[in-house]
Amino acid sequence: MPVGTLGAVKGVTPQELEAAGASIMLSNLYHLALRPGIDAVEKLGGIHEFTGWRGPILTDSGGFQVWSLGGLRTVDAGGVTFRSHLDGSPLRFTPEGVVDHQERMGVDVAMMLDECPPWPVEKAAAETSWRRTLDWARRARAAWKEGPTALFGIVQGSAYRDLRERAAAEIAELDFAGYAIGGVSVGEPEPGTVVEWTAPALPADKPRYLMGVGYPEDILHAVAQGVDLFDCVLPARNARHGVLFTREGVLKIKNARFKDDSRPIDAGCSCPACSRVSRAFLHHLTRAGELTAAVLATLHNLRFYLDFMADLRQAIQLGALADQASFDRRATGEDAPEGPDLGVLPVSSNPLEQRSS
C-alpha cells in the first residue's frame, strides 16, 4: 500500500498511482482529522470522492502519530490526549471515536487506536501498554458497525516473544476483519524475528498486515511468514531524497558517479522515468532541486515496489516462491551495481528456505 498520509502520495496524482500498479492506498485519520477535518471530508462525499482515489483506502488511526510526534501526551484508560503538530491545540482520541471517524469518512479498512511503544521499552511497560491496547481493541470492536468499513485489530507487545504470542491470541479472539502487526522496525535489534513469532499466530483466513515495513528484504521475509499487506513510506520518501531501488541494488542518484550515466535507472523497469530518461538526467534534476526529480523518482520507486509485490504474488500462485533466487538480490538492496559481488543473501539465512508450505 503506497502511503498517502494526507490523501495523496506526495508528488503523485491518483491516475499516476493507478498506472504504477497500486490497488489500494493508505491514508491517515490523524492528519485528515486535523486538516481538513472529518466533517469536511464527510460533506465532500467521503474520502474516495475527496481524494479522487478509486481503489480501496486503508487509514491508520493515528496511534502511531501519538507516539512518534513526541511532545505532550497523556494516556489514560479512556484514550489519549495530545497536541496537534500543526498548532499545538489539544486533541482527544478514543477507541470509539477513532472507529467512528474512519467510518464517517467511508474508508474501506479502518485501524483501531493502538499504543505503539518506542524501543527500547521495559517488558513491564510493554505489557502495561499492551493491556491498554487490548482494552481499546475490545472497545473498538464493540463500536464497529460492521458495515462497509472493515476494522482491523493490532498486535503489539514490543520485542518480547511471550507478549507477542499472547497478544496475537487475544486479539484474534475478537474477530476483527483483519489483523495487523504493529510496533515493528522501531529500532529493535531483530524486527524479522518479531514477525516470525507473530504472523503465524494470527488467523490465516484473515488478512495479515505488517504496519510500516519496510525494505524489500523485510517484506520478502514477512511474506514467507504469511503476511499479506504492507505499507511503508520508504519508497516515496527515499525517492524524494534521491535514493532509488533497482533490481541491481540501491542507487543514490545524487552521487557524482551518475553525472554521465546514460543508462536508465533500472533496465528492467517500465516506469515513466525508466522508459524516458537517463540516470544522468535524474541526477541533474535532483541536484538542481527540481520538483520533477522527486516526481520521477517516486513513480519509479513505487513501481519497483509494486512490481516486486506482483512478482511475489505470482510466485506464490505458481508455488515457486522458494525457487525465485532473483528475489534475493532484489530484496537485499545492496549497493553494488559496479562490483562483481551483488550481495546475494546467504542460503542459510534465506527466509524462503524456511517456509514449510
Next chain:
RNA sequence: GGAGGUGUGGCCGAGUGGACAAUGGCAGCAGACUGUAAAUCUGCCGGGCUUCGCCCUACCGAGGUUCGAAUCCUCGCGCCUCCA
C-alpha cells in the same frame, strides 16, 4: 586630477588587536531515512600527519608597529561611488 569606500577560504558574506584555520549561506563530497511534523536531516569541506591532538601555509601584495595582526600604520595594486 580630487574625495571617499572596499579587497576574507570555489562563490557570496561575517569578523575590525589575542578565545581565528577564521560565523553563516551556497556550491562540492558522502551518509541517514521503515503505520510521513521529512522536496528532510547529519557529517566532511586550506594542506599534511600518529587526526580528542600536532605541524605547515593562510584573510590582495610588500614592508612596519606589537609579546601577539584578517583586524593598526605606510607604500603599491585592483575594484566601486561621488566631484572635476
